[in-house]
Amino acid sequence: MRIGLYGGAFDPIHNGHVAMIKGALGSGAVDIVIVIPSARNPFKPGKALTCAPYRYYMVKDVVEDLFSEKVFVSDIEFKIEGVSYTDTVVDRISDPEYISAFLDEQGFSSVEAEEDHEFYWIAGSDCLETLWSWHNASDLVSKTGFLIALRPGDDCDIPGVAAETSAKLGVPVNTTVFDIDGVEVASSDIRRSGIFDEIPGAAKAFIAEHNVYEAGKILEYASDEACSRLAEVSIWMYGCLGRKRLLHTLNTGLLSAYLAKCHGADIDKALIAGAVHDCAKELPIEEQRAMAYKRCKDLFVDEKLLHSPAGAVFYNEAFGEEDQEILDAITYHTTGRGDMTLIDKIVFLADKIEPSRNYTDLSPIRKTAPEDLDGAVRLTLESVVDKFLRKKRPIHPLTEDFMKSLGMK
Numbered sequence: 001m002r003i004g005l006y007g008g009a010f011d012p013i014h015n016g017h018v019a020m021i022k023g024a025l026g027s028g029a030v031d032i033v034i035v036i037p038s039a040r041n042p043f044k045p046g047k048a049l050t051c052a053p054y055r056y057y058m059v060k061d062v063v064e065d066l067f068s069e070k071v072f073v074s075d076i077e078f079k080i081e082g083v084s085y086t087d088t089v090v091d092r093i094s095d096p097e098y099i100s101a102f103l104d105e106q107g108f109s110s111v112e113a114e115e116d117h118e119f120y121w122i123a124g125s126d127c128l129e130t131l132w133s134w135h136n137a138s139d140l141v142s143k144t145g146f147l148i149a150l151r152p153g154d155d156c157d158i159p160g161v162a163a164e165t166s167a168k169l170g171v172p173v174n175t176t177v178f179d180i181d182g183v184e185v186a187s188s189d190i191r192r193s194g195i196f197d198e199i200p201g202a203a204k205a206f207i208a209e210h211n212v213y214e215a216g217k218i219l220e221y222a223s224d225e226a227c228s229r230l231a232e233v234s235i236w237m238y239g240c241l242g243r244k245r246l247l248h249t250l251n252t253g254l255l256s257a258y259l260a261k262c263h264g265a266d267i268d269k270a271l272i273a274g275a276v277h278d279c280a281k282e283l284p285i286e287e288q289r290a291m292a293y294k295r296c297k298d299l300f301v302d303e304k305l306l307h308s309p310a311g312a313v314f315y316n317e318a319f320g321e322e323d324q325e326i327l328d329a330i331t332y333h334t335t336g337r338g339d340m341t342l343i344d345k346i347v348f349l350a351d352k353i354e355p356s357r358n359y360t361d362l363s364p365i366r367k368t369a370p371e372d373l374d375g376a377v378r379l380t381l382e383s384v385v386d387k388f389l390r391k392k393r394p395i396h397p398l399t400e401d402f403m404k405s406l407g408m409k
């Protein structure tokens with residue numbers, strides 16, 4: 001099969017990207033296209049890019065909505081440790097074991113999946129001009145051809161540039177050109193302006209559901225270290241949580257950071273504690289129990305609660321986190337406790353009201369939260385207790401202590 005590879009940050013995916021995919025397929029030069037959202041950006045620190053899982057799932061939604069059968073999304077970048085350059089990505093994706101398993105998963109027959117494939121990196125003419133300087137360029141050029149998009153008015157001499165690049169690298173560069181309609185749009189402008197006219201409907205819906213770019217603005221106030229940690233934990237949790245829970249826990253981190261800013265708490269700590277608070281929730285229950293025991297002996301017995309102390313241990317063991325304020329906020333995010341810190345309360349609250357939560361009308365609590373933290377926590381506790389009573393579940397003694405500390409019965 002002739003496989004087009006289309007990599008990028010897709011922050012957010014927009015109509016220009018869609019035009020590239022359509023143009024590449026329409027050229028007849030490739031049979032399918034695999035879209036590859038980056039996990040880390042080699043040229044920008046953590047703060048510059050929206051966390052990888054948001055970009056990956058947004059691209060998936062758009063591809064599923066607009067294309068069928070011929071366009072797929074790969075998460076290979078999540079599996080590459082450290083900085084991933086184009087040559088690393090092409091190397092990994094063209095590995096016969098990877099690509100045949102990937103195609104098999106997409107429903108191709110084993111004959112189609114296991115045949116010898118040709119690869120074409122899809123890019124604009126500006127990329128071709130700098131190709132000679134890319135990381136391990138000769139190696140890259142020997143593994144993949146280049147499918148170059150020409151926009152109206154683009155007068156780049158593709159054969160000339162390709163010949164020059166071949167001479168510089170000492171390896172022939174295989175290029176094919178295709179025309180695309182000119183969609184003049186850049187992700188950075190979309191992010192800056194907050195105007196989402198030039199992005200596909202499925203991306204718009206995704207951004208609205210998770211409040212992605214509005215919520216992400218709080219990272220301006222977080223340190224570079226915390227932003228890098230957030231980027232790393234988001235990639236780590238992609239390996240241990242399903243889509244819904246992963247996006248929920250990341251949303252909680254961003255909202256926690258926002259609430260920390262509103263109430264004078266440490267933004268970095270709230271961000272990280274919130275972002276990882278549910279990291280252990282999909283581990284086998286016995287693993288959760290063993291981890292929970294390490295932190296709190298048998299203070300937590302209910303299976304639904306084990307993931308809170310287990311999460312503190314899981315995150316500590318994966319990243320060497322020793323900050324007790326962060327670890328406590330994770331530990332007590334389900335039950336609360338008598339002497340809740342500001343960060344404990346913030347994470348407890350953000351968990352219940354992050355943007356994708358819609359179990360009940362949360363607007364009164366959402367409205368109260370930035371101005372009156374205890375007031376919003378009280379409203380949340382009232383509805384939690386109500387739910388427990390209806391389901392005839394006992395209230396945890398720690399939650400009773402928490403309520404007493406807020407003057408509730």
Ligand SMILES: [Fe+2]
Pocket residue numbers: 277278281307333334
């Ligand atoms: Fe939880």
Ligand SMILES: [Fe+2]
Pocket residue numbers: 248249252277278351
């Ligand atoms: Fe949660």
